[in-house]
Amino acid sequence: MGSGVSRQVERRKALTVERRKLYDLHQSCGEDFPACAFRPSDRKNWMDDLHPEKLQICKIVWPGTHDSATDRIGIPLVTRPFAQCQTLSVYRQLVLGCRVLDIRVQKDRRVCHGILVSYNVDVVINDIKKFLSETHSEIIILEVRTEYGHDDPPEFDKYLVDHLGQFLIHHNDNVFHKTISEVLPKRIICIWKPRNSPNPKNGSPLWNSGHLKDDWINTDLPSTKFESNLKYLSEQPPVSARKFFYRVENTVTPRPDNPVVCVGPVTKRIHEFARLFITQCFSRGIADRLQIFSTDYIDEDFVDACVALTYARAEGKA
Template sequence: MHFNISDIGKSVSNLGKTVAEGASNLGQNVTNIVDHRKQISSEKKELQDLLSSAGDAFPGSDFHPASRKTWMSELGRDRLRINQIVWPGTHDSATNGIGIPVVTRPFAECQTISIYEQLALGARVLDVRVEKERHIAHGILKSYSVDVVLDDVKRFLAETEAEVIILEIRTEFGHEDPPEFDKYLIEQLGEHLIPQDEAVFGKTVAELLPRRVICVWKPQKSPAPAAGSPLWSKGYLRDNWIDTDLPKTKFESNMKHLGEQQPSAARRYFYRVEHTVTPSVENPVVKMVDNEISPFARLFVAQAFANGVADRLQVFSTDFIDEEFVDACVGVSHARVEGKA
């Protein structure tokens, strides 16, 4: 076999260039990750400094319901109006147990407890994503049937008397709508559904009973619920989401967009602030990303008061909901009922 020394030399040279370029790209990627982590840490420190200097007290911040499972009843069904409530919500509510443990779950699980447990803890807004076969979806991952969600909702309603729920169900991005899903929701929740009606916002909880579920259906391509339907269309639950894992950037974006809203008493739609950040390639684990912003939920509420926009607060959602988050929302709701906020 004849070897051309010149060709061998060129091959070795090209291989050397490829290895060098690979090493350079790897080095650049490592640098980018390190720089990004430094930016996250810097933004988190800014929020910590703001918390240290400004505090997280606000009207109702010292209020804790006797039972989070029935906090609306405790505030008074005859006194509590729908547009007075600061609704504790969960983001990607039905992702508990999604994916394969250790392998895919850390990148997709935004709640670790069931829908029923979230409601019993005090959550009153659920963000549920489905796909064509009526299974829960988060990105490309699929989980249990939406029947599990609806059964948990109905169980909670059966155990309480005056707790109102906003149930948002949407088709997950990149998936097809479940066929005739609107009819299915009405069949499953019919007796509980509060029909689409803008007069609802000014009513008390007592005036809505025995109906207790505002179900917002957001399909990708199927027809939206019509006016007067048992289901509500997507325009009745709005937000301004930005994709970032930078905590102060998200905190400030949320405050800016909140300030652009009308006071909740004047609106005829629900406006949601999502106290969450988005995982990135450099920072992909949901729990780790969430830890950068979750400690500052009460600070956000306090700053809303400090900035004169607390009257815009309405739906406040989070990953991995806990008692402190719920109590912050309930506290402001209580202060509003008592005329202190």
């Protein structure tokens, strides 16, 4: 009993130190990067506003969401706080400006996060279709994966092609250097990551797991995650030189050995430091590597930061 209490005291001390590190860094460095004050006039159509005929796919800083379809996961006020990473529906996230979706499924095609389940993936597909019907030049990266510990939905690759085929941008390494206008009217880069089924082949309508990479570390300590993100990002080639998307997630996650196990209060330890992260990318000379930037509880300022850097790249300012 005593050792358990001692561990928790040490963890609380570590958390206090980690938060202070980020606040001190923010105090000394601020949030200053090229075009950081830019705000899109219409977040729902922000790609369309940035001249699709000029904006290359690889130069976009894609605002994304972590565990995107968890707005209605579990039982409200009972299990939901332990797994909910977004409060907005997929459609509302897209309207807000999100352009990368992280969808986890289980064998029966229901969306899940760990052992908790939500609606059928049809809800996600319908939300995407609704958004695409209301816009003209917005491109979405849709990552669908079988959740850890679950079996693949049968013939799920066929399901995705059947339901999204008219929108799918087929795999081709040349896509990275094409402009948005050059891939239209196709609108979705769909990355399917099964656990046991065969991966999509190169050149198929679906992209395989090798085309979206990240370096996830499981920690609830914000400075540890912040510095890990910078370290792994620094090891990547610049966006202009790689043939895959690389994601950085501005999130921390609850740990079972910590009394605080609800997603909200834990991930908020790092949530406010997204602009600081972009600023540090410039300070450390790795801003040309940042591409997909994801978060829990996406908000307008997070989207604006990603769009601002995209705008700076499009205008030759970054």
